Amino acid sequence: xxEQQELIPYLYRTEYRKIVSVLCRHFGFDQIETxxxxxxxxxxxxxxxxxxxxxxxxxxxxxxxxxKNKARNYLYRHxxxxxxxxxxxxxxxxxxxxxxxxxxxxxxxxxxxQMMFAVCHPAISQEAQIGLSLRILCGFGIEEIAxxxxxxxxxxxxxxxxxxxxxxxxKIKIELPGPAEIDRRLEAAIAYWHTQKSDTxxxxxxxxxxxxxxxxxxxxxxxxxxxxxxxxxxxxxxEAIVEAEKLNLAGxxxxxxxxxxxxxxxNNRKAKQYFQKARSLAKTRADRQAIQKKIDRL
Amino acid sequence: xxxxLLVFRGEYQAMPQGDPEEWRAMAKKWQDWIGGIAxxxxxxxxxxxxxxxxxxxxxxxxITDGPYTEIKETLIGYCTVRAESLENAAELAKGCPIxxxxxxxxxxxxxxx
Numbered sequence: 001x002x003e004q005q006e007l008i009p010y011l012y013r014t015e016y017r018k019i020v021s022v023l024c025r026h027f028g029f030d031q032i033e034t035x036x037x038x039x040x041x042x043x044x045x046x047x048x049x050x051x052x053x054x055x056x057x058x059x060x061x062x063x064x065x066x067x068k069n070k071a072r073n074y075l076y077r078h079x080x081x082x083x084x085x086x087x088x089x090x091x092x093x094x095x096x097x098x099x100x101x102x103x104x105x106x107x108x109x110x111x112x113x114q115m116m117f118a119v120c121h122p123a124i125s126q127e128a129q130i131g132l133s134l135r136i137l138c139g140f141g142i143e144e145i146a147x148x149x150x151x152x153x154x155x156x157x158x159x160x161x162x163x164x165x166x167x168x169x170x171k172i173k174i175e176l177p178g179p180a181e182i183d184r185r186l187e188a189a190i191a192y193w194h195t196q197k198s199d200t201x202x203x204x205x206x207x208x209x210x211x212x213x214x215x216x217x218x219x220x221x222x223x224x225x226x227x228x229x230x231x232x233x234x235x236x237x238x239e240a241i242v243e244a245e246k247l248n249l250a251g252x253x254x255x256x257x258x259x260x261x262x263x264x265x266x267n268n269r270k271a272k273q274y275f276q277k278a279r280s281l282a283k284t285r286a287d288r289q290a291i292q293k294k295i296d297r298l
Numbered sequence: 299x300x301x302x303l304l305v306f307r308g309e310y311q312a313m314p315q316g317d318p319e320e321w322r323a324m325a326k327k328w329q330d331w332i333g334g335i336a337x338x339x340x341x342x343x344x345x346x347x348x349x350x351x352x353x354x355x356x357x358x359x360x361i362t363d364g365p366y367t368e369i370k371e372t373l374i375g376y377c378t379v380r381a382e383s384l385e386n387a388a389e390l391a392k393g394c395p396i397x398x399x400x401x402x403x404x405x406x407x408x409x410x411x
Contacts, residue, residue, distance in 0.1 A: 105318045106325075209326075212333030216341055224337040235330070243334050 021111035128163035204233035253281035302387035308401025345376035
C-alpha cells in the first residue's frame with residue numbers, strides 16, 4: 001500500500017502525461033501551456049484535498065474528474081471572455097465548453113500516441129525532443145531533467161519553452177503523420193520506452209503494440225524478432241514460442257538465440273539445442289562467447 | 299506467394315459495446331493477430347473501415363436496409379495477406395479474433411492478373 005506522500009508523485013508519473021495529452025488533443029497543440037497548467041492545478045488540488053480528506057478510493061478517476069471540471073471552467077471563462085469583451089468574435093478554440101473532455105482509455109491512448117509524434121517532431125532539436133518527452137510523457141520534474149542533462153533548471157526551462165514555441169510556429173497539429181514518416185517516429189517511440197528502466201507490463205505492452213504497427217508498415221527480420229521478444233514479456237513465453245516458430249528465419253543466429261531464450265526455464269533441453277544452433281551460425285567470436293554464456297547458465 | 303482476401307463476418311452486437319476494458323482487450327487481440335501476420339512478412343493491407351449501416355439493392359429496384367443482421371453474417375471488415383497457398387492463408391485466419399465472438403473468416407485467393 002503506497003503511502004500518501006509517495007502516491008502523488010507516483011500518480012504524477014503516470015497520469016500527468018495522460019491528462020496533458022488528452023487536453024492538447026482537445027484544445028489544440030498551441031494551447032499546450034494551458035493543458036499543462038490545468039494538469040498541474042489538478043495535482044495541486046489533489047495534494048491539498050487528500051491531505052485533509054484522505055486519499056479517494058479511485059485516485060486516478062478523482063484526478064480525471066477534477067481535470068475535466070477545470071478544463072470546462074477554463075473553456076467557459078474563455079468563451080465568456082470572448083463573448084463579453086469581443087462579442088461576435090468566433091472562437092477559434094477547437095473544443096467548446098459544452099463538449100465533454102474524453103478521458104476514456106481509448107482516447108487517452110490515441111492522445112498519447114499523437115503526443116509522442118508531436119514531441120518527436122524533427123523541427124526541434126534532439127535534446128529538446130527528449131526534454132519534452134521526459135516532461136510531458138514521463139511526468140519528470142524540471143530538476144530531474146536538468147540532473148539527467150547535467151545542466152540547470154533555467155537551461156531546461158528555456159529549452160522546453162523554445163521547443164514549444166518552435167512547434168507552435170511550425171503549426172504542428174497533433175495528427176498522425178503519413179506512412180513514410182511513421183517508421184522513424186515509431187522507432188523513436190520504441191527507443192523511448194526502452195529508456196524506462198523498470199520492467200513493467202505497461203512498458204512491454206507499449207513496445208509490443210509499437211512493433212505491431214511498425215511491422216505492418218515495413219517488415220524486417222530484426223523488427224520481427226524484437227516484436228516476438230516484446231510479446232514474450234507482455235503476453236508470456238508460451239504464446240511467444242508459438243509465434244517465434246512461425247517466423248522462419250533459418251540461417252539467422254539471432255532467431256535461434258531468441259528461441260533459446262524463450263525456452264529457457266520452460267524446456268532447457270530445447271533451449272540448449274537452439275543456443276547450440278545459434279552458436280554454430282554466429283559469425284564473430286564475441287557472439288559465440290555470449291551464446292556460450294547462455295548455455296552455461298542453463 | 300499469392301495474395302488472399304480475408305473477409306470477417308459476424309454480429310456487431312457481439313463486439314464489445316460500452317465497457318472500455320472489454321474494448322481495449324479486443325483491440326489488443328486484433329493488433330496482436332495482425333502483428334503476428336506482419337512478423338511473418340505476410341501482411342499486405344488492412345481493409346477500409348465500414349460503417350455498420352448499409353443498404354441492400356435487389357432486382358426490381360427493391361432497396362432494403364442492410365446488412366443482413368438476422369443471419370449473423372454481417373460483413374464486419376476485411377484485409378489482405380500473403381501466403382503460399384489457400385490452406386496456409388486459412389491457417390493465418392485461425393487466429394482472427396472475430397472467431398472468439400461467433401464470427402467467421404472467408405478466405406479467397408486474389409487472382410493474379
